[in-house]
Amino acid sequence: MQLWCTDWLRTFEDASESTERKVQVAKSSLQRMKSVGKLLSTISTSLERTIEAVSNQSLWMIRVSGFSSLPDDVIARIFELYYEGYRNHVGDDYFNSCGDCRWGRSFRAANVLTQVSRRFRLIALHIPALWDCISGNTRHAEEMVPALRARCQYPNIFINYDCLKETRISTGAKFFRLLPPADQWRGLAVFHGYRKGGRKFFEDIQAISDGRLVSLLDLQISLGRDLWLLEEIEVDEDDTPTNLTESESALLAEWSFPKLKRLSLNDIIPTRMDCLTLQECRIVLGINDANWDLHSLGTFFECIPLLESLSFSFIDVIPMEPDDQMLLRLSEPVRLSCLRLLELHATGETEGAFLTNVLDLLDLRATSTLKVSLRCDSSNPDTFSACISDWLSALACTKRDGDRIFPDVRDLRLSLHGKCSECVLPYSDVMRSVPRVRNLVLNLPEISEPPFKVVFEYLKELRLIRLEDCNSFRGWNVARDLERVEPQKLKQLEKFEIEGSRGLWRYRKRLAKRLGNKLVWKE
Numbered sequence: 001m002q003l004w005c006t007d008w009l010r011t012f013e014d015a016s017e018s019t020e021r022k023v024q025v026a027k028s029s030l031q032r033m034k035s036v037g038k039l040l041s042t043i044s045t046s047l048e049r050t051i052e053a054v055s056n057q058s059l060w061m062i063r064v065s066g067f068s069s070l071p072d073d074v075i076a077r078i079f080e081l082y083y084e085g086y087r088n089h090v091g092d093d094y095f096n097s098c099g100d101c102r103w104g105r106s107f108r109a110a111n112v113l114t115q116v117s118r119r120f121r122l123i124a125l126h127i128p129a130l131w132d133c134i135s136g137n138t139r140h141a142e143e144m145v146p147a148l149r150a151r152c153q154y155p156n157i158f159i160n161y162d163c164l165k166e167t168r169i170s171t172g173a174k175f176f177r178l179l180p181p182a183d184q185w186r187g188l189a190v191f192h193g194y195r196k197g198g199r200k201f202f203e204d205i206q207a208i209s210d211g212r213l214v215s216l217l218d219l220q221i222s223l224g225r226d227l228w229l230l231e232e233i234e235v236d237e238d239d240t241p242t243n244l245t246e247s248e249s250a251l252l253a254e255w256s257f258p259k260l261k262r263l264s265l266n267d268i269i270p271t272r273m274d275c276l277t278l279q280e281c282r283i284v285l286g287i288n289d290a291n292w293d294l295h296s297l298g299t300f301f302e303c304i305p306l307l308e309s310l311s312f313s314f315i316d317v318i319p320m321e322p323d324d325q326m327l328l329r330l331s332e333p334v335r336l337s338c339l340r341l342l343e344l345h346a347t348g349e350t351e352g353a354f355l356t357n358v359l360d361l362l363d364l365r366a367t368s369t370l371k372v373s374l375r376c377d378s379s380n381p382d383t384f385s386a387c388i389s390d391w392l393s394a395l396a397c398t399k400r401d402g403d404r405i406f407p408d409v410r411d412l413r414l415s416l417h418g419k420c421s422e423c424v425l426p427y428s429d430v431m432r433s434v435p436r437v438r439n440l441v442l443n444l445p446e447i448s449e450p451p452f453k454v455v456f457e458y459l460k461e462l463r464l465i466r467l468e469d470c471n472s473f474r475g476w477n478v479a480r481d482l483e484r485v486e487p488q489k490l491k492q493l494e495k496f497e498i499e500g501s502r503g504l505w506r507y508r509k510r511l512a513k514r515l516g517n518k519l520v521w522k523e
Contacts (some may be wrong), residue, residue, distance in 0.1 A: 004036070005029040066120075076123050079113060083130050087110040128152040136175040137163050153180055154215065156187030161201055162224075172204040182209030199223065202251045208289040211255040219257065222266035222284075228423035241293040242269040271296040272307075278304040286315035292354075298361045301334040311340040312358060316348035335363040342367045344395065351392035351455035360398050370409045371436065375417040385423040388416060395428035409434045415443040422448060431458035437463065439464040449473040456489045466497040468506070475507030482514045493518055 008029040011017050067075070077114055110130040114121040124130055131151035136159035148155065157179065161172055179185070181206075186369050192199045202220075205211075213219075223243050242249060249271050255273040264282040264480065285292060301307075344365060346355060372395060376387040398404045412434050416425075427450040430436075442450070449470065456462065458488060467473070483492070496515050499522040504511065512519050 003495050004033050006458050026517060029305075032112040035487055043128075059449060070122055075120075076127050079124060080129050080435065083110060083113075098262045112180060125151065128154075133144070133158060135159070136172070136178065142178065149178070149180055154184050154186045155180060156189070156218065157185055159191075161190070161192040161199070162164065172200055173207065176204055176208040176258075179208075183212060183214050185213060185216055187218035187220075188213070188216060189218075191222045191224070192222040192267075193398045199248065202248045205255070206251055208256075208477055208479055211251070213255060213260075215261055216257055217330065217455050218262045219260060220264040220266075220340060222264075232512075240273065241291045242265050242296050254417075269293055270300050271299050273303050275304060276306065278307055280309040280311075281307055282311040284313040284315070285317050286313075286348075293314045294357055295331070297358070298331060298334055301336065301361065306338050308338050309343075310336070310339060311343035311345070313345040314347070314350040314354065314358075317350045317354050331361075333363040334361060335365075337366050339364065339366050341371070342368045343371040343373075343515070345373045347377075347393050350391070352390035355391060355394040356397065356399055359395070359404065360400060365407055367406055368404060368408050369411040369413075371413040372430075373417070378420060379421055381420050384418050384420040385425065388418070388423075389422075389426050392426050392430055396426070396433040404433050406434050407436065411439045411441075412437045413441040413443070414446045419443065420448075421448045428458065430453050431455055435459070436461050437465075438462060440472060441466045443468040445469045446472050446474070449478055449481075453479065453484050456485045458491075462489075463492065463494045464497070465493065465495075466499065467501050470498075470501040471503055473501055473503050475504045475511075478504060479507050479514065482511065490515070495520055497522060508514055 008025050011022055011025040070078075082518075110124060112126045113130070128151060128386075131148050132155050133150050134145055134155045134157055136157070159172060160177060164171065166177070175180075179459055191203050192201045205213075244252070251270040252270050253274070255274060256274065258277065260275040260278050261281040262282075263273075264284075265277065266284045267286060269283075269285075281296075323487050344355070374388055376384050376389060378384045398406055414430065426448075431454060435458060438461050440455070440459065440462060442465070447470075449472075455465075493515075496511075496518050497520045498511075505521075508519075508521065
């Protein structure tokens with residue numbers, strides 16, 4: 001105060017000064033301080049704008065300077081983390097669309113890093129993990145593979161047999177001969193279409209490895225069999241509903257994978273595999289006329305007792321013949337005592353009966369996390385409702401003894417995709433099948449809300465509800481439902497999260513009144 005109004009303080013404390021004099025000094029001091037305040041405000045605004053401008057102009061230089069000042073070992077670790085994320089993303093994208101000849105063609109991140117600066121190049125060249133992906137589908141594979149082999153002894157291999165003709169390496173056998181010995185491979189991802197004359201992949205692997213892939217941690221096999229192609233070729237007589245010939249199935253059963261941790265199978269059902277250590281398995285079936293051999297699938301599950309994570313994706317799949325279904329019901333479910341995560345994805349014309357048949361293969365009592373994603377693209381409300389209801393009912397019912405129960409599931413994520421804001425779905429069937437769920441995540445972008453009164457009725461241990469992008473939920477309906485829930489059941493709820501569900505925002509006060517500090521909004 002003394003800094004800004006010394007004259008006022010002196011006058012105010014002087015008892016001999018008249019009131020009129022004090023008023024005059026007070027007005028003068030206030031006017032002067034207000035003028036200074038305006039000037040400082042103008043200066044402050046100008047300073048803030050200048051700070052922002054300089055920050056924007058220098059941000060990149062500061063980041064580069066700061067990054068460059070890091071020690072080599074820290075930069076090397078950053079490169080490894082960056083490349084690991086890039087490799088996984090690119091590898092998954094290519095595997096999901098592996099019929100494309102671009103699949104597995106190139107992993108460019110490491111090459112980009114070497115071109116930034118001489119220092120980065122020297123660091124990158126001495127990190128084996130940055131060069132662990134070797135693709136047989138680049139045009140210059142014959143020159144590149146030896147260089148990559150020198151930089152990384154334990155590679156991940158990517159090859160699309162149907163596109164080898166576009167490269168200088170004309171056969172898979174020739175490509176495999178360029179690689180390090182098969183007992184050093186860490187990963188193998190292969191796509192092979194259904195072509196007259198058989199699929200050479202199995203023969204090539206047998207020849208190069210003698211079936212001993214003792215260091216392999218990750219295996220991805222995708223065998224195509226497009227309908228248009230089937231009409232133009234002569235199908236092998238020994239072809240089976242596993243999409244493997246008897247000889248291919250026999251070879252795969254003989255191979256040894258003592259360290260295999262992750263397995264992805266696209267349109268293929270092995271009968272047996274020697275991979276007792278397998279922890280993660282992903283199975284994609286998308287051939288709607290295959291009459292898939294689920295007996296073989298059940299036999300395969302018996303080979304992987306340590307499985308912890310299982311993912312199914314079904315695209316346009318119909319169930320097997322009635323006689324086969326009868327035999328399936330007579331077989332005992334395979335118990336996977338270590339299975340913790342089960343993911344189910346269904347789309348297209350997949351029938352609920354097929355989903356039921358697959359789930360009936362397994363004893364799922366150990367599962368603790370269940371993720372369900374269903375997509376129906378029909379714009380007809382009745383068709384959409386029938387399709388989603390068929391899948392949900394298949395999830396909640398068995399063909400053996402009625403209701404299917406997941407007694408240990410604590411986390412449930414339900415994602416329904418399509419355009420139907422007015423439809424009645426059997427949510428109660430699903431909730432009844434997971435009575436011990438504590439954490440419920442609903443991702444229903446264009447689907448109407450479930451009856452939350454029913455949710456609380458069946459899920460008696462519920463602690464968390466999270467709504468993600470539930471943009472078609474009617475706020476008044478949700479609020480009314482929650483108001484009907486017994487206070488004791490709401491009391492045990494710890495958190496009710498809402499993220500990206502725009503339609504509920506206008507009812508936030510009503511929801512907050514009912515939920516209190518349990519309600520959490522996320523933008």
